[in-house]
Amino acid sequence: MEDWQSIYDRVERMTQYNLKWWTDRLLPICQEFINTAAGEPSLEFWRCIYKPQQVYAADYITGWFADLFPYLQDPVTKAPTVRNKMLDVDRSKLPPIDNMDKLLRRLHDGIALHSLPLGLSQVACKVRVEGGGEYDLNLVAGFIGVRQDLTQGVLQPEIGWAVHRQIDSSLKSLDRIEQEYSQF
Incomplete structure (x- = not known):
């Protein structure tokens, strides 16, 4: 309790x-x-x-x-x-x-x-490293799978997290293309 x-x-x-x-x-x-x-x-x-x-x-x-x-x-x-x-x-x-x-x-x-949401949450974050480096990252966490406890025969959720670099979204990609070609 x-x-x-x-x-x-x-x-x-x-x-x-x-x-x-x-x-x-x-x-x-x-x-x-x-x-x-x-x-x-x-x-x-x-x-x-x-x-x-x-x-x-x-x-x-x-x-x-x-x-x-x-x-x-x-x-x-x-x-x-x-x-x-x-x-x-x-x-x-x-x-x-x-x-x-x-x-x-x-x-x-x-x-x-x-x-209903999928069970994973994601938040964008920016990490600034001493010396000038900067990274756009995503923190992802939530339910990533299921495992079976073989001694009891029960299923248990697997919860985990990961950090990965942000992949350019369509809008960011379009903005980048527009900036590159606006020079011509």
């Missing part, structure tokens, strides 16, 4: 980074994990991870799993830069799971499975 409390405390500290709009949704989820570890699971909570059972045939994620993703993939760039609209829907105002008509009318508030 201490592990779940530690996660709760760390999520609570994330609020100071202007993430209250997201942590307000994560903290109740973390609390449910603590309650479950303490032997007091909420069946309603666990039945609504992905979506309420009554709407399993729908194509949208409406359960609390959707709250774990602050940003979704942009349909064009595939970068996770689109704010998750589910976080703007007050969960207390979502219809109860026993009201099928209201549930079906609110499905548009869900998120499509294909819009």
